[in-house]
Amino acid sequence: MVVYAGQGDPRRSIELLWRGSVTENRPGPKPGLSVDAIVDAGIAVADEQGMAFSMRAVGERLGRTAMALYTYVPGKNELVDLMYDRTMAELPTSYPLDDGWRPAVTRWAHDMWECYGRHPWVLQVSQARPVLGPHEFAVTESLATILASTGLPGRQLRGIVGAINYFVRGAAQTIAEARAAGGATGEADEEWWYARSAVLLEIEPDLEKKFPVLHRLEQDREPVDPSLPYLENDALENFRNGLRVLLDGIEAAVAKP
């Protein structure tokens, strides 16, 4: 499933995101659930089953039917928006600039990376139409604040904020979805990878001759953290090295005119 933010009534979605649900003294049975409880349950289910979780599963976890959720939330898309924004609330809203912007951005990126690791389904929520929730804003504001301290003009900052976001997201996807997919089929990613590349080499024996540069790139690896499995190690190494290059680019931009 792919979730485009807020296909329903925009006002309803945004009110839920920014104001939560209002519960005055009303007639009828006391509500046994709450938007908050549903969002929490949704996150728990999605953490286990990925973005393909079902409304039934969320209802079940709360001891209700799927339809009960629709009393609190307009639909699955809106629920995912709320889950997304709640997840962003896990992140710090500001970073100390005592040692300058570079370590601050690095910490921001690592926090983000870890948050994606805890909630891989977040990576499937479309970036194109931002959820526009308060915590999503806060996370971007915190990155923008760090980078604004470089004194770069807005035009350049937008590109940089985007680049860092895309990079962290992409790097996190590489590892997080691999873990998720492994869980879905019951295979660890290691096994999956080895099985695949074995078949590939069998069917296309001169693969390495056809793509010599890629082949060479696959060489000279060193474990960054030997306790991690192979693919995670790889992803972590690439994440750190890629981020370093990106930050060097920002430094160059700061130094220039």
Add this chain to the structure above:
Amino acid sequence: MVVYAGQGDPRRSIELLWRGSVTENRPGPKPGLSVDAIVDAGIAVADEQGMAFSMRAVGERLGRTAMALYTYVPGKNELVDLMYDRTMAELPTSYPLDDGWRPAVTRWAHDMWECYGRHPWVLQVSQARPVLGPHEFAVTESLATILASTGLPGRQLRGIVGAINYFVRGAAQTIAEARAAGGATGEADEEWWYARSAVLLEIEPDLEKKFPVLHRLEQDREPVDPSLPYLENDALENFRNGLRVLLDGIEAAVAKP
């Protein structure tokens, strides 16, 4: 829907990707379709309807039922893999290095960006478990070849290749999915955006005070290409500026030890 590559029999998938289907002289009725035709139809349907296209729709476009496709292709996941790899075949396999690596990478990135723009659904195919098709390899090889000319060591190159990939993908998502979602609901992204931000400002009037840096960033814009709609302009500007910073970072890495 999110597609994890090749959940079925890996051998069958990889054979389809690398060898195509074999059609000797066999008993039974002559095949009226082919894997190629199905992949083309799939791409056409996905270009129109996005990743949530249905096997029924692909079959219909070919004048068959959905089940007819299963004679040629093991399932929807495998079809998507084939569609993905076919799409990658649209891209050049090598770039001239006459003017050095920088313009070559820039051209690679722009070609990729445009390809994503033509086929936004490609952005939903999981990167985590690469499709492992020949054209996907070729595309990465072409980028890696350009960058290998910098003489940087493999460890660093992997991070850089990743970073560029993530960046282009992320930047393309911002614009391409906005278009797709706009088409799905019948709204142009412009309208969607304006409607949303109006409601947002109404519900949270001091938004700009709460996120002052983001607010400031939204200022000073200039149209890059006035013929493009607002959001596309924005995305294009951020793409170019972000890429420039990334390339500056690579340049710094090349200059250093």
Add this chain to the structure above:
DNA sequence: GTTGATTCTTTATGCCGTAAAGTAAGAGGT
């Protein structure tokens, strides 16, 4: 006590991917 709003369940609709079974076509052997 009655009314009407509200929570939650039940049932039903229309999608989806695809399994299973059936029908028709055609090549090879006799």
Add this chain to the structure above:
DNA sequence: ACCTCTTACTTTACGGCATAAAGAATCAAC
């Protein structure tokens, strides 16, 4: 010529999904 076995494709059916519609139960306000 006929038979047989494989293949292409359709039909039907199943279980899953989000969610619309209708009904049951609950409680505040009058």
